[in-house]
Amino acid sequence: MSENTAPHHDDDVHAAALLSGRQPALTGCPWHDVNEMLQSAGLRPTRQRMALGWLLFGKGARHLTAEMLYEEATLAKVPVSLATVYNTLNQLTDAGLLRQVSVDGTKTYFDTNVTTHHHYYLENSHELVDIEDPHLALSKMPEVPEGYEIARIDMVVRLRKKR
Template sequence: MIPPRRGTYTHVVNEMTAPAPTNPAPTPERQRSQDWLARGGLRPTRQRLALAEILAGDGLDRHVTAESLFAAVTGTGEKVSLATVYNTLRAFCAAGLLREIAVDSSRSYFDTRTDTHPHFLWEEDSRLTDAPAEALRFASLPEPPPGTVISHVDVIIRIRRD
């Protein structure tokens, strides 16, 4: 046996007792979030996964603002800046995973349900919820200007309690 060089040491690992590296199976929420990001063709970065778990981890539909999502992710202990939340929401929209609903010139909600459907905006607490689409009827829509097409119609019904 060749002696070790000066300043080095030898280390023997007993392969029978050394723990094998493990990659635990992701939780259902994490897996759903990873699948959601994959549907949009987005790489699952740490920040995207943290936000995706809040938005899509339980499979329920959500209406969030950037600020409410920032508060929710901060509450999990994840370190994400508000600017990152805004940028990530824009990336989710561009990938078709979210739909932005502008309720006025200074406030937008982001909806995980991306089909065309109406919304109730609750004036008391600025909450946005889905409204029943089957009750909504349009006789017609105006012709769009030449060279354009209607991409979608946002219907926001503002309500307040009596």
């Protein structure tokens, strides 16, 4: 159920602001907007978080693995280790600025679109794509064990090219 029909940086910032209960003042400057996004989520805008946030959120809604972001950072001459990329992605996820989507238990993507939606996983290209169906729904929910509640449901529909 993606509300993300036109990927846009301001939508990402707006979603993060809504999650944190505060509306950041958007300037259209990605550096300023990432700074505001981090502060709104209660994260200190360190140099590395700012640089990685700029790479993550400056290109609109998308799905990245830690390795993909590390490669982008390396190409952009951002001096970070792969461990720092993982730590930052996990911190941004914990702060509600990213959504973590696991595929196969071996590959984890980080989604800049934190709205409720599901995904296609394209097996041939190892790509995660938003499902653009706002009416998609599960017809029956499982019994939840006592003392627990459903935090979120992630549906990943795996696709492959016909042979």
